[in-house]
Amino acid sequence: MIAFEQVAYSYGGTATLSDVTVQIASGSFHFLTGPSGSGKSTFLKLCYADLVPSLGRVSVFDQDTHALIRDDLPQMRRRIGVVHQECQFIEHLSVIDNVILPLTVAGRAALPKDVTDLLNWVGLSSVVGMTPAALSGGERQRVALARAVITSPEIILADEPTGNVDWEMSLRLLTLLVELNKMGKTIVVATHDLNLIRTVKAQVAARVLRIKDGRVLLAGADL
Amino acid sequence: MIAFEQVAYSYGGTATLSDVTVQIASGSFHFLTGPSGSGKSTFLKLCYADLVPSLGRVSVFDQDTHALIRDDLPQMRRRIGVVHQECQFIEHLSVIDNVILPLTVAGRAALPKDVTDLLNWVGLSSVVGMTPAALSGGERQRVALARAVITSPEIILADEPTGNVDWEMSLRLLTLLVELNKMGKTIVVATHDLNLIRTVKAQVAARVLRIKDGRVLLAGADL
Amino acid sequence: MKQRSTLPPTEELKTKSLRIVPPSGLGVWLTGLTAAAMSFLAVFAMALALTAGLVAQNWSSELQGRATIRILPSNENSAQQLDMLLQILAQTPGILKAQPLDSATQTALLAPWLGDDIPFDALPLPQLLDVTYAGERYDFEGLRLRLAAELPDAIIDDHMQFRGPILAAAQQLRWLGYGALGLILSVTAMMVVLAANAALAANGTVIKVLQLVGATDRYIVRAFVRRFALRAFLGACFGCLCAVLALHYMPKVAENSAFLRAFGFVQGQWIWPVALPFFVAGIAYIATRWAGYRKLKELI
Amino acid sequence: MKQRSTLPPTEELKTKSLRIVPPSGLGVWLTGLTAAAMSFLAVFAMALALTAGLVAQNWSSELQGRATIRILPSNENSAQQLDMLLQILAQTPGILKAQPLDSATQTALLAPWLGDDIPFDALPLPQLLDVTYAGERYDFEGLRLRLAAELPDAIIDDHMQFRGPILAAAQQLRWLGYGALGLILSVTAMMVVLAANAALAANGTVIKVLQLVGATDRYIVRAFVRRFALRAFLGACFGCLCAVLALHYMPKVAENSAFLRAFGFVQGQWIWPVALPFFVAGIAYIATRWAGYRKLKELI
Numbered sequence A, B: 001m002i003a004f005e006q007v008a009y010s011y012g013g014t015a016t017l018s019d020v021t022v023q024i025a026s027g028s029f030h031f032l033t034g035p036s037g038s039g040k041s042t043f044l045k046l047c048y049a050d051l052v053p054s055l056g057r058v059s060v061f062d063q064d065t066h067a068l069i070r071d072d073l074p075q076m077r078r079r080i081g082v083v084h085q086e087c088q089f090i091e092h093l094s095v096i097d098n099v100i101l102p103l104t105v106a107g108r109a110a111l112p113k114d115v116t117d118l119l120n121w122v123g124l125s126s127v128v129g130m131t132p133a134a135l136s137g138g139e140r141q142r143v144a145l146a147r148a149v150i151t152s153p154e155i156i157l158a159d160e161p162t163g164n165v166d167w168e169m170s171l172r173l174l175t176l177l178v179e180l181n182k183m184g185k186t187i188v189v190a191t192h193d194l195n196l197i198r199t200v201k202a203q204v205a206a207r208v209l210r211i212k213d214g215r216v217l218l219a220g221a222d223l
Numbered sequence C, D: 001m002k003q004r005s006t007l008p009p010t011e012e013l014k015t016k017s018l019r020i021v022p023p024s025g026l027g028v029w030l031t032g033l034t035a036a037a038m039s040f041l042a043v044f045a046m047a048l049a050l051t052a053g054l055v056a057q058n059w060s061s062e063l064q065g066r067a068t069i070r071i072l073p074s075n076e077n078s079a080q081q082l083d084m085l086l087q088i089l090a091q092t093p094g095i096l097k098a099q100p101l102d103s104a105t106q107t108a109l110l111a112p113w114l115g116d117d118i119p120f121d122a123l124p125l126p127q128l129l130d131v132t133y134a135g136e137r138y139d140f141e142g143l144r145l146r147l148a149a150e151l152p153d154a155i156i157d158d159h160m161q162f163r164g165p166i167l168a169a170a171q172q173l174r175w176l177g178y179g180a181l182g183l184i185l186s187v188t189a190m191m192v193v194l195a196a197n198a199a200l201a202a203n204g205t206v207i208k209v210l211q212l213v214g215a216t217d218r219y220i221v222r223a224f225v226r227r228f229a230l231r232a233f234l235g236a237c238f239g240c241l242c243a244v245l246a247l248h249y250m251p252k253v254a255e256n257s258a259f260l261r262a263f264g265f266v267q268g269q270w271i272w273p274v275a276l277p278f279f280v281a282g283i284a285y286i287a288t289r290w291a292g293y294r295k296l297k298e299l300i
């Protein structure tokens, strides 16, 4: 589903990622870990074609992101749900409107029941009418996750989705992702929380990618 | 140093905090924990007079924050270092200029060596010339922490300073705060990471405040 | 989490696409403001140009189509000469009317110079004839030559040396008004373009978020274009309205002045201040569309 | 981590306080733009007002200070009457010169009406006298009354009925120019105020960050005020320069027109387009200061 072939990426100076060759199969569950500043967010941005590799090629849905023309991008993005690390919203729209935004731009209607269920699960039912500015740090992250999964996309990329939430809520959010994975979605979660990875690995056959010195390695059972 | 007396705070609807009476003594080390959306950030904002209580009184440096007149605020703020949860910077200034901003506005000069030491400790030496927009999530948090401690203020309030950094870096940052505490600074750290609290409690006599249902309680040894 | 594919009614979609641009954002607001301020000025420039045109027309129509013929006092029979002249004029195409001036009129003409108590009857003054002609069909030069040949004592004069400078002055005023109008409309267009550009830059986050949730360029640009064109239109309407009210309640600095009293619009001219908002909205539409696509290309 | 208290040299501090406002932020940029566009228009309005004033002055000075006295042909000895008149005029304060018109001049005056081949000597026409007087010291009404009493055949006329409308027209043009100028300057002031306000709103994060690190209101406002006043000044300078160049290279639409050829500034008048940028910067200074303190109060 996502394939990196000898990918290198540099923001200008030294390469942030180099010689990365990774296959992310359809329906798989991957964790992405590594120290702060190692390139986790960069890796995910390459996956959803926000960045294109400096060297090598990244293909998503069997399409080379280099070769994607402008008009193909929106179509591709609608098949991928992304939780960004710096959760950006349209600040003048309410939480609920932000959550259903991917549906709105695709010209699709939201089924009220599905939306309510989802918001209940991530514990946001009480804040749906607020604007994003009034949310607490953890609430923002949960809104971002809800927005990423509302369209039930084929691939879900989550960048530190639990950085600001407590342990119980982290597990709840990961359970949601595990359930989606069981429905056949491909999931990649970047996180620095090894405890979380250990706990989830008990529930699902997740693989752990570790970024170190610009290389992406598959971590063994020892983590 | 900071005293809450029967404080209640509400953003409009139901009270986020109610009947909070807490003393934070000079030179103490407090952790603040609680589920996402429980009011940790709200509590810290009351401490640095970004919010004033709806009921009761908060005094900082023996001054009632209600009674503070406009011109006293900057003077008070210079004695408090704050790490905000949503790390806001002046985006067109370089990282180094953002870090020394509290000194600049106070009309004080930075000693180059101290600044270099600090940036080395939080692992930012390689990014000082960048603008904040180019930083990774964890790097932003570390810049915010560096900015909060650069003036060596009497009180340091940190709101989830380790939400986006890995475990080793978290310990490094907490060690910095512990060292400052040993020099007599008063420290309050809001975090949802209980492992971190447990680890740091081994090094310093920290007390843990837990927010639950709008009340602030002192957690026992069991955490 | 099952796939949803029911399409909402079109109206609901439209509303959403409008609300995606901050309704009171800095840029939107400034676009409206610019449109209002510049429309306000433009209406005044229009009034200046149109009024100057009107005044020029009045001034010239007072003299337009009229000439004077004088028959010099000579030895010949003046009554006979007058008859001959009238005959010639009757044969000239384009002449509508030719009327000998009576002494009262002649007195009025000369009074400023000689006073009004001159015994005109006793003076061997020339006989004056007031000729009215219809603009196009009348050949001044032909008539002049014929008179010179057949009736050398009759001299025709179409007052060009008086009419010329007055007409020129009014024309200049009109040019000036149109110049100011052109200037103001160009500045308006420029400022709307720049405000729209700036506003798109200020809404970078909105655009980024929309792109990342899979909005097409068309969708994003349409939302912005609508909002901006609408704001520019409303702003321009407001500006025009203020200007028209200001024109109406303007203190008449010189009550005795025909020019200032005429300052404003008459009947058909009202089309201009009414059309202005549409013009400004059109500019805003084109400007935003162009700036929008350019900005999107820039963001990848 | 020890306490630092060395003060840096003042210059270093100043630089920092300037750089705190984004140098190319939306608001700063729009302020400059507004200042430029409005200055451009203002210079044109100035040119209109000043040129109209100049033209009005020219028109009126041609007639200013001159009157005509005519002695009606009567039974009395006209040469004696003329002597008497000259005597009276010699006694009147403010009269500079009084000269009887010779027949050539009189012929020229009447020619438009009667043709230039009239035997004036044969006609009992009034004797005309051209009088030059010095503005202030001359009492027209007094002289008129004296003449009426002592020399009833002499009638004085200061051409007011001719001069009046011409002067009024020029004055109206001048008023119109000043009106446009006032309008444009008000709109400029308003737009600079609003742009500064909007820009402060857009820089909410910068202000918030500064407040939280302990910057005083004065520090924050000063940084903004400087940046904005400077931008407005530079923008206005640019606008004025463009306008002056445009005026200089303007196509002379009507080469034969004194008005359009005079359109522009002469000598001392250059002070106005030069002063304009300072005026605009002053407005920006006051507007930003006021908006800044208000905005800060709002943010607590």
Ligand SMILES: Nc1ncnc2c1ncn2[C@@H]1O[C@H](COP(=O)(O)OP(=O)(O)OP(=O)(O)O)[C@@H](O)[C@H]1O
Pocket: A011, A016, A034, A035, A036, A037, A038, A039, A040, A041, A042, A043, A085, A192, B127, B133, B134, B135, B136, B137, B138, B139, B164, B165
């Ligand atoms: N736009 C940019 N321009 C220049 N450098 C950048 C840019 N974005 C990121 N970087 C640099 O690239 C490196 C990797 O950043 P990235 O955001 O991928 O890290 P990360 O693994 O997500 O870290 P974290 O866990 O802290 O979020 C960092 O050192 C960062 O400073």
Ligand SMILES: Nc1ncnc2c1ncn2[C@@H]1O[C@H](COP(=O)(O)OP(=O)(O)OP(=O)(O)O)[C@@H](O)[C@H]1O
Pocket: A127, A133, A134, A135, A136, A137, A138, A139, A164, A165, B011, B016, B034, B035, B036, B037, B038, B039, B040, B041, B042, B043, B085, B192
């Ligand atoms: N400006 C605001 N207006 C209205 N409600 C607000 C505002 N700020 C916060 N809240 C609400 O108050 C509650 C407490 O927010 P707060 O930021 O203090 O939580 P927190 O404990 O810091 O949570 P987290 O761990 O997720 O950061 C939340 O439910 C939030 O939605």
Ligand SMILES: [Mg+2]
Pocket: A040, A041, A042, A085, A159, B136, B137, B138
């Ligand atoms: Mg990251």
Ligand SMILES: [Mg+2]
Pocket: A136, A137, A138, B040, B041, B042, B085, B159
């Ligand atoms: Mg918080």
